[in-house]
Amino acid sequence: MNNLTEIVKEQLEKAIKDRGEVNILVAGKTGVGKSTLINAVFQGNYAETGQGKPVTQNTRKITKEDIPLSIYDTRGLELKEFKNNLKEIEDLVKELKSDKDPKKHIHAAWICIDENSRRVEDAEIELCEMLSNHMPVIGVITKCISDNDFRAEVQNILVQSKNVVRTNSISRILDDGHVIQPTGLENLVDLTMEVIPEGQQKAFAAAQKISVKQKLNKAHGIVAASAASAAATGAVPIPFSDAVALVPIQVGMLASITAVFGMEIKKSFLATLVSSTLTGAGATLAGKTIVANLLKFFPGAGSVAGGAISASTAAFLTTAFGEAYIGTLNHLTKNKNINEIGTEEIIKEFKSRLKIREQKAVN
């Protein structure tokens, strides 16, 4: 298959599938700050996208197009009939868990408790006990101002929880003029990443907007895996004419990095990115052009003998190409939301990073 359009389409589908999906249950009394927390942590204003789909009397499933996350928003813990409510939640959790596809399971739960209440309710204790039989549970103290040992108390009471995190989702000015900044959100993201299954981690890294570090971690992993595939292609030196085999690897790598950064990826964007750096214009790919382009960007790459590149050179070129792309997205997301960055801007930055390397190596 030598057609770039087809390669892009196929690799894009693969990248999205490989990123997977993650489902988080967020529970707590009405008013504790669940919606505010969800909006502070995740891309896409989940809590503002209407009501979501009711799945039990007090639980709604909220999804957003292009974001690989579903939130199960659970209310009604303050009601007298909370035991019924708990039973409904457990039935739902068990039903989802019985699905063979791990994408359907709920992968972690956040039980939210308002710090100002200074109290853990029976409903929250029972919910934690029940949920922890099915998934990792994290206690989230919301609207935090001063701890006064409340965190330790919650940790003692919610014994089955993996951890208890103090958070504040929005900045707020107190009566005395003191400003309380958002806190604890990165900690919550890091701890959640630790407890969810490996297969959900890329989706979680993509969906959250708090930690660039988590996105970078996953992106570097993608580059390493792609470099290994490139090396495998060249177990014996790859003749230039066969270097076309590297294109799906490179395209897949760029698609996966884009996906893990949580950016909407369009076919046209990827095709332009690849053709303007790697393959040149034209639908038919030539191995010679690809190698020439890669070597132009990374002239110190290694052995190129007899019209072939070695496995380690293929791996090196793939790593360098991928890392330049990670650097591009990392740089551009410093001042802008990922989905506000234009295609031209990304291509310009990516090319300039490749050029910088080219010049460095020459001088």
Ligand SMILES: Nc1nc2c(ncn2[C@@H]2O[C@H](COP(=O)(O)OP(=O)(O)O)[C@@H](O)[C@H]2O)c(=O)[nH]1
């Ligand atoms: N200061 C502060 N206020 C918050 C925080 N989270 C929520 N709130 C406020 O508490 C109220 C209820 O929040 P909401 O997210 O709707 O609660 P939910 O019913 O649990 O979804 C709103 O007025 C929020 O602005 C927080 O972390 N800090």
Ligand SMILES: [Mg+2]
């Ligand atoms: Mg709400």
